[in-house]
Amino acid sequence: MRDYLFFDFLFSNTIEYVIYAFLLCLLLYFLTKKTVSYILDPFHFYYTFTYGTSYAVVLILYMHGLVSDLYFLFIFLYGCIFLFAFSLTSYISVRNNKVGLFYRLAYTCSKQETLLLRFFIFLYLLLFCIYLAKVSTAVFYTSRFEANRGLGSVVRVMDALRLIIAAWLYVYFLRSRSKKYLIGALLISALGAVASGAKFALLEQLYVIFVAGFIAERNKIKFNIANFVMFTFLATFLLAFVLFILSKTSVALGYVNSQYLPGFPVTVELLVLRILANGDVYYLSLTNKILDLIKIDYPTLQMFANTFGNGFMSHLFNYDFANSDIGRQIWLYWYPNDPIMRGPANHFDLTGYIYFGYVGGAFFSGFVGFVIGKINGFKKKYIHSPAVVVAITAALYCRSLAMILNPSVGIAYIIDIIALLVLMWFLASLCNAYNGVNRNAS
Secondary structure (H helix, E strand, O other), X not given: OOHHHHHHHHHOOHHHHHHHHHHHHHHHHHHHHHHHOOOOXXXXXXXXXXXXXXXXXXXXXXXXXXXXXXXXHHHHHHHHHHHHHHHHHHHHHHHOOOOHHHHHHHHHHHHHHHHHHHHHHHHHHHHHHHHHHXXXXXXXXXXXXXXXXXXXXXXXXXXXXXXXXXXXXXXXXXXXXXXXXXXXXXXXHXXXXXXXXXXXXXXXXXXXXXXXXXHHXXXXXXXXXXXXXXXXXXXXXXXXXXXXXXXXXXXXXXXXXXXXXXXXXXXXXXXXXXXXXXXXXXXXXOHHHHHHHOOOOXXXXXXXXXXXXXXXXXXXXXXXXXXXXXXXXXXXXXXXXXXXXXXXXXXXXXXXXXXXXXXXXXXXXXXXXXXXXXXXXHHHHXXXXXXXXXXXXXXXXXXXOHHHHOHHHHHHHHHHHHHHHHHHHHHHHHHHHHHHHHHHHO
């Protein structure tokens, strides 16, 4: 079903959809509340909200006979398997007393925290200047795939660094109460949001700060008058930021008048459509059984295409990995002449079904739940750890959640954080060895 047909259908059944979305979001929240432990945890955005609104799309289409029983059942089954694996693995991970290789690597870096933090800030600012010189303001209103073409490695390093640095500085603020660290965390967050151009970037920065505070000191935002005022300000700022980007997008697309919400500004309509787009991969692929027409020739290579870069992989294997992506194939079915590199996100359930079949997809859903549950366990048991350990863990957790929306991208994000951790460990080990030599010489 094309976008405009789906929106016509949905706005004709608005109340039904809103009821489904509300009940499903509420259900997912209560099913994961204890496992996640924090209402401001980004898991509730990536899964509770995104999948609540997405599953509502599947449900309303199914109730109106637009989705087959087979498709509806595998989505329901995979969702249950994911939740079970996530909850079980989180429980086991927290109760496992062994700290593991990840913690040992991160802990080694704690002896050189000041040096590493300064190096990472310098590296980020350098990459930020290079990026702005190449991209300018195009990232705000064009496809980020297009705007970042040729700069993929730079963007990936910057995205990982901005999260690590913001979390790191915030932990310093919590433990020293020096406002310079809080200001630094907010500045890095603002720069990261500007450079990313993604509507979610600023919210992601806040999320990594919340997670870092939870890991470090079990710091939770309390709902009092002062915090209510702060949240109102932040929410207003975030909304203004998103509407600003949407206004640029509407002008670039020539979308200047509301079609479905007459009387409302076009930016408000675009925001509503963006929320509905949480389920775009479902209404674009499940209707008319388009999902069965999608074919992945090289599943393993395709899964790691985002890790090594579509351009590099395409050149190395002489195969177009960018256009063979699941979301891209679905988009090209409906819009075969669209030259802009875009398409819906490949949710873990559809990815598992297409890559591995009905049974294999069930195991894949469990694998995604296992990975995220394991990292969620790190988040819950590394309390009072050194700031660098907290920062790396918070960034790893926030980035790993992308596996829910697009496993290939999530795997790439996890590898990015681990690569930076290995770099930090290498530099810290060199410094530790150098200091040891100097002490022995003296």
